[in-house]
Amino acid sequence: MLTSSAEYVYVTESVKEQLKKLDNVTLHIAVTGSTGAGKSSFINAIRGLQPDDVNAAPTGATETTMTSTMYTYPTMPNVKLWDLPGTGSPKFKAKKYLKEVKLDTFDFFIIISSERFKENDIMLAKAIKEKKKLFYFLRSKIDNDIQAESQRKDFDEQKVLSQIREDCQRNLKDMDNPEIFLISSFELHKYDFQTLLDTLEKQLPAHKRDALILSLPVYSSKILEEKIKLFMEQTWSAAVASGSIAVAPVPGLSMACDAAILLAYFTKCYYAFGLDDDSIDKLSLRVNNPSLKAVRKSPLVVAIGQKKLSNKELSALTSKDAAVKFAWSMVPVVGSKKTAEMSYSTTLNLLRAGVQDLADTAKEVLKVAGLIDVY
Numbered sequence: 001m002l003t004s005s006a007e008y009v010y011v012t013e014s015v016k017e018q019l020k021k022l023d024n025v026t027l028h029i030a031v032t033g034s035t036g037a038g039k040s041s042f043i044n045a046i047r048g049l050q051p052d053d054v055n056a057a058p059t060g061a062t063e064t065t066m067t068s069t070m071y072t073y074p075t076m077p078n079v080k081l082w083d084l085p086g087t088g089s090p091k092f093k094a095k096k097y098l099k100e101v102k103l104d105t106f107d108f109f110i111i112i113s114s115e116r117f118k119e120n121d122i123m124l125a126k127a128i129k130e131k132k133k134l135f136y137f138l139r140s141k142i143d144n145d146i147q148a149e150s151q152r153k154d155f156d157e158q159k160v161l162s163q164i165r166e167d168c169q170r171n172l173k174d175m176d177n178p179e180i181f182l183i184s185s186f187e188l189h190k191y192d193f194q195t196l197l198d199t200l201e202k203q204l205p206a207h208k209r210d211a212l213i214l215s216l217p218v219y220s221s222k223i224l225e226e227k228i229k230l231f232m233e234q235t236w237s238a239a240v241a242s243g244s245i246a247v248a249p250v251p252g253l254s255m256a257c258d259a260a261i262l263l264a265y266f267t268k269c270y271y272a273f274g275l276d277d278d279s280i281d282k283l284s285l286r287v288n289n290p291s292l293k294a295v296r297k298s299p300l301v302v303a304i305g306q307k308k309l310s311n312k313e314l315s316a317l318t319s320k321d322a323a324v325k326f327a328w329s330m331v332p333v334v335g336s337k338k339t340a341e342m343s344y345s346t347t348l349n350l351l352r353a354g355v356q357d358l359a360d361t362a363k364e365v366l367k368v369a370g371l372i373d374v375y
C-alpha cells in the first residue's frame with residue numbers, strides 16, 4: 001500500500017517521465033518521389049507552414065531538391081522530416097539510392113506522385129519492402145484534379161476520387177494492392193490525410209505515433225481531438241502506474257520543482273494544441289480572421305504565454321474545482337508535512353483540470369475560426 005506522499009511523488013515523477021519520453025523519442029520520416037511531385041510542399045504542410053514562411057522548404061516549378069534536407073518541427077525537434085532528392089532520373093537505381101540516402105535512418109517512407117506512379121517509384125517501393133521498412137504511396141495535388149473536373153456538368157467528387165484511386169491501384173498492381181492516400185498539401189483537412197494518420201497510428205510503435213500526433217499542426221477538429229485524447233490518456237496512465245509501482249517518498253520534495261513540472265507539461269500541451277502566438281497567427285491568416293488571439297482568455301493560457309507562473313498562480317489558474325484550489329493553497333512550504341499529505345488524486349485532478357482548460361480554449365479557437373460547427 002502506498003502512502004499518499006509516495007503516490008504524490010509518483011504522479012509528478014510520472015508526468016516528468018512522460019515529458020522525457022516525448023522529448024527523447026525520435027521519428028525520422030523520409031519523403032521521396034519524382035521531381036515536382038510536391039514533396040517539399042507536403043513537408044511544409046505537415047509542419048503547418050506556407051511556402052513563403054521562414055524555414056519553409058523551397059518549393060515551386062524551378063526549385064529542385066538535389067540533396068537530402070532535414071526539417072524539424074519547432075516544438076518537437078526530434079521529429080524530423082527528410083526531403084529526399086527526386087527519383088526522376090532515367091538511370092535511377094533504387095538500391096543505390098536507398099544506400100545513398102541511408103535507408104536505415106528512417107522510420108517510414110512517403111512516396112509522392114502527382115500523377116500515375118512511375119517505374120522508379122515502384123522500384124523504390126519494392127527495394128524498401130525488401131528491407132522490411134514501411135512505406136506509403138501518396139497521390140498529391142488532388143485539389144487540382146477536383147478543380148479541373150468540377151467544370152463538368154456531371155461532376156461527382158467521390159466518383160473522381162474513386163477513379164484516381166483505381167487508376168493508381170492498377171498502376172501499382174505489382175505491389176499487392178497497396179493502399180493509396182489521396183492528398184492536397186493546400187487542404188490537409190480534406191481527402192485522405194486523416195486516413196493516412198489513422199494507418200500510421202496502427203503501424204507505428206506507440207511512442208512514435210504519439211510524437212507524430214503532437215507535432216502536427218491543428219488543421220482540423222479531428223487532430224485536436226486526438227491530441228486532447230493523448231494528453232488525457234497520459235494523465236490516466238500516471239494514475240494507473242502509481243497504483244502498482246511503489247516509489248519511495250522523496251524527503252523535502254520541492255513544490256516549486258513540481259509546479260515547474262506541471263508547467264512544463266501544460267506548456268507542451270499549449271504548443272501541441274496550437275495555442276501559441278505563432279500557430280494562432282498562421283491560423284488567423286489561413287481563415288482570414290484576425291480576432292483569434294482574443295479567444296485565448298483563459299488565465300492559464302495567458303500565463304503560459306507569458307511564462308511566469310508561481311505555485312500559487314498555477315493553483316489559482318487551473319483549479320476550476322475548489323478542492324484542487326484548496327490543496328494547492330496548502331503547500332506554500334517546501335517539504336512541509338502538508339505537502340506530504342497532498343493526495344495523489346488531487347495532483348491528478350490538477351493535471352486534468354489544466355489539460356481540460358487548454359483543450360476548451362483550443363476548441364473555442366477552432367470554433368471561432370469556423371473549423372468546427374459544434375463543441
Ligand SMILES: Nc1nc2c(ncn2[C@@H]2O[C@H](COP(=O)(O)OP(=O)(O)OP(=O)(O)O)[C@@H](O)[C@H]2O)c(=O)[nH]1
Nearest residue numbers: 035036037038039040041059060064065141184185
Ligand atoms: N494545387 C496544388 N499544387 C501543389 C501541391 N503540392 C505541390 N504543388 C505545386 O507543385 C509544384 C512543385 O511542388 P514542390 O513541393 O516544389 O515539389 P517537389 O517534389 O519538392 O519538387 P522538386 O524538389 O523539384 O523535386 C509547386 O508549384 C507547388 O506549389 C498541392 O497539393 N496542390
Ligand SMILES: [Mg+2]
Nearest residue numbers: 039040064065
Ligand atoms: Mg522540393
